[in-house]
Amino acid sequence: MEATRANPHFLVNRSRVRLFGLSFDDCIRVFFGGNAVVSIIVLGLITFFLFREGSGFFGQNRQNLIVYRQAGLEYVDFIRAQQDDHTALTRYLSDLRLRQFTYATEHAPMSVAAANASLARFDDFAGQFGDTVEPLRTLVSDLTEQASAIKTKFTVMEDKKEERRQLLDEGRAGDAAKVVITPVDFAAELKPILGTLPAYRAASAEFAQGLERVLATAPTLPTPELQARMDRFKLHTRDYLAGFPAVTTQLEAWDYTKPVPASQAFTSFIFGREWLTASFWQDWYGVIPLVVGSLMVSLVALLLAVPLGVGAAVYVNQIATPAEQKFIKPCIEFISAIPSVVLGFFGIAILGQALRALSQVSWLSWVPGFPYSERLNILTAGCLLALIAVPTIFTLAEDALNNVPRAFKEASFALGATRLQTVIKIIVPASLSGIISAVLLGLGRVIGETMVVLLCAGNRIAIPDFTAGLAVITQPVHTMTGIIAQEMGEVVQGSIHYRALFVVGMLLFFLSLGINYVAQRIVRRYRISIG
């Protein structure tokens, strides 16, 4: 103390290393703070980029829908839908033929030739039924060509406009003026299409008559069960026929100038049931098949991963000996070290094959959906995704179990509870919110997983057929992550397709954000309740 008083210079900051006027301590602070700031900036940039690229989609999609209407594609689609419904009915007949054939060869033993011969009358009926649509078919193919032509003209005009704009941007006004833009006069172009309405009425009437006539010749089938199906077919056909006037009314009421509301650009994306790109006719960007695909795969994955992950966590935390713990924990955590592409590869090469072989074992045929032939489907992808979710769920659930105060366990034992009773009634309920958030984070992990679903989900862009019941899990689907990975490399930058993929990315982003947010909330509440 005396020395300090004697030397007044003691308190003066003596020559320290300074960098840009900052002391050493300041530099360290800037370094660590800077790292945090960088990550926040990167997150902000990603979000901004996602939104900037994605936001243009809705305008373009609306334009897409407007062209669909103005070029008359919508008009033609009314008639095409009518034709497609007929095709569905023909498929029903083919199915019925297959059933009769099976019946003939198996229950009333006949040779294949004899069976086919016995079906001659039915085949004749089915053939005639198929031919009734002919008048409509000719009309539709004509109209399709005309509407496509209008759309092409419009596309050409848009391309020219774009060319001129680019030239102007480059400052070549002279060249720009030379670009010829032929404006499309939709009213004039649509005249021939609209002019076919009388022809349609005639074709439709002929078609209806044909159906009535053929239906009257429907053969009776050998068993009540088959006959019931035939009756159902007749019923469907009558319903179909009853719908004809409605189509005519639709065509008559159709107006190409009717505006497309801005909200439709959004709803046709969010609720759209079709994702159809690079089509010769009309592109649709409906995200429902992808969302359903992602959710189905995640659901199957969670159904498998939750019991596995939570069960393993309970075992390791409550029951296992220290030696078992030392072995099991690293093993499960090691799963997350497997690259997902390797898992996907394994899924294609081994799991898909094995599951399909299993499905074809005869004594397992009671399992819904068995046997199946699509090797890559929801089930295969779900099984592999479960493997990806297990380490996440296991680790977090084990943490949650670990955080249950030892005192609860002791109190339970002291009251005469067995180990199992303690686990079920005290430990798991006390850590339940922790376990739920573990499951949610597992879900987030699974929904965002790309490689495995791209390789193993089958990549068929369609809403799976839920009328199949549980067998739905043996159908192939496509997912939100898969479609981005698959199509992003091929699309033209700035095109509507490109932007649609970004919007799918945004949707994924919000989904993950929501899941994580809910999980965090639950964890926080859980911390409070445990104290």
Next chain:
Amino acid sequence: MVTTAPILMDTRPVAPASTFRPTTTTPAAAGPGAQAAPAETLIDIDHVDFFYGATQALHDVSLRIENRKVTAFIGPSGCGKSTLLRCLNRMNDLIDGTRIAKGSIRIRGVDIHQHDVDVIELRKQVGMVFQKSNPFPKSIYENITYGLRLQGVNNKARLDEVVEKSLRGAALWDEVKDRLDASGLGLSGGQQQRLCIARAIAVEPEVILMDEPCSALDPVATAKVEELIQELRTRFTIVIVTHNMQQAARCSDKTAFFYMGKLIEYADTRDIFTKPANAQTEAYVSGRFG
């Protein structure tokens, strides 16, 4: 008026500290509120050596705990009193590597560490209240009924009855009767501890072990728990571990003093605090060490 059998003590010379002589209780020196009825031995601890792995925590401990009496274990930290308490309902089984190397603990003549003893049944008979109050993160009602439900009692009327009886028994009924469905964790520290006591008595055990039940409570809550112990002593045999010598003096009938894993002296509480037979006991109770 002789209340106890002579206490079994090892007569062999052991550690230097064991210069004390076996002590017997004097007939007149009963604890506060002593009963005239002759006391019977409920728990007979007989020459017990206890190990945590390679570490010996109890050295040749022998004492007899009397039925319907409050017995206090006192001694400095690490002297083995909690270990002995947790042997009485085999809570030490939960810790790996623990064992009783020698001796036995008999409750009503049954050696509770035999392999054929149902430890679940034992713990129903020997309830426990812990140092830190540990109600389950459930409602007050569910906390009380937990033990009964484990035994398969699901009759609502019976459960209601037990909840009221136990909470009244733990002097908590009036404070919580309007919020039985509220979480047990929402109570104050003292209330939580009384809830734990209520939970323990709900299964009607014969013995209640209390491991420093008041060490985390303020003086007012402590007084309430002590009052409660006085009421419970008529129905249960209570063994209480405490650091608080006043507490031992106030609410126990008999006191055992432990030091370094050995039982130094066991006698009527009044004798321990007024005329201890052993110099170490005297030093401890008079506050000269520990």
